[in-house]
Amino acid sequence: MTTFITKKVLNLNKFINHVYNSSKRLSSHFIYHPDNEKPVEGNTTKMNMMQAINNAMDITLKNDPTAVLFGEDVGFGGVFRCALGLQEKYGRDRVFNTPLCEQGIAGFGIGMATAGATAIAEIQFADYIFPAFDQLVNEAAKYRYRSGGQFSCGALTVRSPCGAVGHGALYHSQSPEAFFAHAPGIKIVVPRGAITAKGLLLSCIQDRDPCLFLEPKILYRSATEEVPVDSYTLPIGKAQILREGDAATLVAWGTQVHVLLEVSQLAREQLGVRCEVIDLMSIAPWDAETVCNSVKKTGRLLIAHEAPLTSGFGAEIAATVQEECFLHLEAPVARVAGWDAPFPHVFEPFYLPDKWRCLEALAQLVKY
Amino acid sequence: MALKSSVSLFRLNRIKQAIRLVSTKSNPELSHNAEFPGAKAPYVSEIKFLNEFSYDPIPIYRVIDNNGEVIDPREEPKIDNETLVNMYKTMTQLNQMDKILYESQRQGRISFYMTNYGEEGIHVGSAAALSLTDLVFAQYREVGVFLFRGMTITELVNQCYGNHEDPGKGRQMPVHYGSKQRNIVTLSSPLATQMPQAVGAAYAFKRTPDNDRCVVCYFGDGAASEGDAHAAFNFAGTLECPVIMICRNNGYAIATPTREQYRGDGIASRGPAFGLNTVRVDGTDPLAVYNVVQRARTLAVKNKPVLIEAMSYRVGHHSTSDDSSAYRPVEEIKQWMQEHNPIHKFRLYLERKGLWDNEAENTYTKDIRNFVVRTMQDAEKKKKPHWKEMLEDVYYDMPPNLQKQTQQMEKHLKKYKEHYPMDQYLSD
DSSP, X not given: OHHHHHHHHHHHHHHHHHHXXXXXXXXXXXXXXXXXXXXXSSOEEEEEHHHHHHHHHHHHHHHOTTOEEEETTTTTTOTTSTTTXXXXXXOTTTEXXXXXXXXXXXXXXXXXXXXXXXXXXXXXXXXXXXXXXXXXXXXXXXXXXXXTXXXXXXXXXXXXXXXXXXXXXXXXXXXXXXXXXXXXXXXXXXXXXXXXXXXXXXXXXXXXXXXXXXXXXXXXXHOEEEEESSOOXXXXXXXXXXXXXXXXXXXXXXXXXXXXXXXXXXXXXXXXXXXXXXXXXXXXXXXHHHHHHHHHHHSOEEEEEEXXXXXXXXXXXXXXXXXXXXXXXXXXXXXXXXXXXXXXXXXXXXXXXXXXXXXXXXXXXXXX | OHHHHHHHHHHHHHHHHHHHHHOSSOOGGGSSBOOOTTOOOBOOSSOOOOOTTSSOOOOOBOSBOTTSOBSSGGGOOOOOHHHHHXXXXXXXXXXXXXXXXXXXXXXXXXXXOOOOTTOHHHHHHHHHHXXXXXXXXXXXXXXXXXXXXXXXXXXXXXXXXXOTTOTTTTOSOTTOOOBTTTTBOOOOSSTTTHHHHHXXXXXXXXXXTTOOOOEEEEEETTGGGSHHHHHHHHHHHHTTOOEEEEEEEOSEETTEEGGGTOSSSTTTXXXXXXXXXXXEEETTOHHHHHHHHHHHHHHHTTTXXXXXXXXXXXXXXXXXXXXXXXXXXXXXXXXXXXXXXXXHHHHHHXXXXXSOOHHHHHHHHHHHHHHHHHHHHHHHHSOBOOGGGGGSSSSSSOOHHHHHHHHHHHHHXXXXXXXXXXXXXXXX
């Protein structure tokens, strides 16, 4: 009888371990650090990032009669539920499905914006934005410039889920921001949670330049915060200092901000140093001033992003910082990024610039 | 044998029908159409592949013949004399401007040019049938549309020279015109990108209260092979946009003949497949183009998208960077220039109506030629925009990186100005 119970317990343990291990494989590689500060006064309500994005679009559709929301499967609420309930509320002519064609979605959105409407286009995954690359880089980004300011598609915002999700492999994990950062004329914004998502998305929609709004999809449900109920905006092109420190500056955006927040905690416990953590928030135009001022103070810089290392946006930051802060740098700028390989399926835990890789790079940086 | 079996089948069907009548359940195999969500179509028991020979070619609508004679009087459009003459003058203006600017490129006075020879009829026929509030998206060989809508030769020439009077501020290559005032969206070089944009603009129009505007989008037979063309047709159809897509099928995309561009019945045959109201027209006949576009417009403003394929022949070289005799016989060009010349045909029509004659022709042609030459001389003398315009309008507001780069260039020019053509540009 005892042996039977022991056996049963052992089996149960095995099962629990199995579940734990599989969940470890699929679980996120970060701990979410919610924002505690309210960006504006007024009532707040608990929202995850998906709900905050939905709320931003709801506010836009309510206040701007020209605004429309479209993309693949947007009508029923979108595959990530960001458009949930909006078609019922605002009608099929304002929230609608398009044919499955990314170049068409981008081109259609540019045309709408050119004709004076507010266009919010959704590309289902950032991995599938490349068919629209020509429309975004050659057309959207250059519209105002080439017409001498006669025409522009500034009222266009392209939203797209990006980044690692645990098991997305090659085509449900990419972070394509650096491809677009090389195209003058387009703004690129990445939120780190619910509060920033709402404020930055409303800024993108109201901004007079075409914006690419990349939403780290792993945060859709995990990022829950007390989000202001009213409309508010956060400035595009401005970074935020989330932790003050003097030993090194850590820069990231999107999900990776949470990795670095944990790294700064680990650094305090294990290395006994205080790091300054900066969320860049805007990739283009990016806030070189905030980053450089921080590096002038700390003398050390670590940049981390999920996208591959070579020609990733970290390279641009590193080059600018070495130019602006040469006399202040105590160590070479460190970049911890995805490896220069396609984003893999079963190897994701080894591919991502996780807290251990960042911590080790930081340890090297501090003792350099 | 076949008859016999069909008789027995007929009997069997009668029995089946009788059974169905007494049965409470209907037999799906007897329903006329299959129930697949993707298509409304009947079943058949015979395999039949369809290809380009399965249908008759789409016919080409025309109003006048090559001698300018109206073929069917009922089809002659009621256009007032003033407009008719204006259409002709626009074609002539364009033709003279093309000749002189083409030559000026050969002399190295402008960097690039593209003529409109042979396609002038599509331009004026369509432009005359549109409202000036309709928004035009074009490819690059539609200058007659711009002239008819009121763009002046002076504006066009300024753009080609990129001087400070060019509203585009000298940033784009010659022939990349645009005019906010005339509802002509600035052209860009990437082919077919304007097509889904036109559809999006049309959707924005559709949503404005009491909309009476439509969007017109021009493109060539080569551009129709781009993915964006497919996107545009499909979006226009599914989203029911007030848009008229006008294909200029002139037989060539640079050196590629249509035989190597597609194997179906031209571009028009694709229209019905996307749910577009489609028609093919003789593009060398301005009156036929007028009729077709006018009819298309009444459909489009009711959110019924239209595809028009205007057949023509590219008489000139593709551009000043191209010698078309390298890939097509000179006799072919000559034949089209003589027999199907849209300007010539339209002139014969006007002469029959007593609206034009040799004297008017000589005077007008001479005047225009002189005007173009004078305009060019003026445009040439005008300074180019201030170099700082190079970094303006990238964004609505200039971001810090561009402010910094402006300062860098300013500093650089202070030191090295003798190595730059400063005197040709406006200065502070």
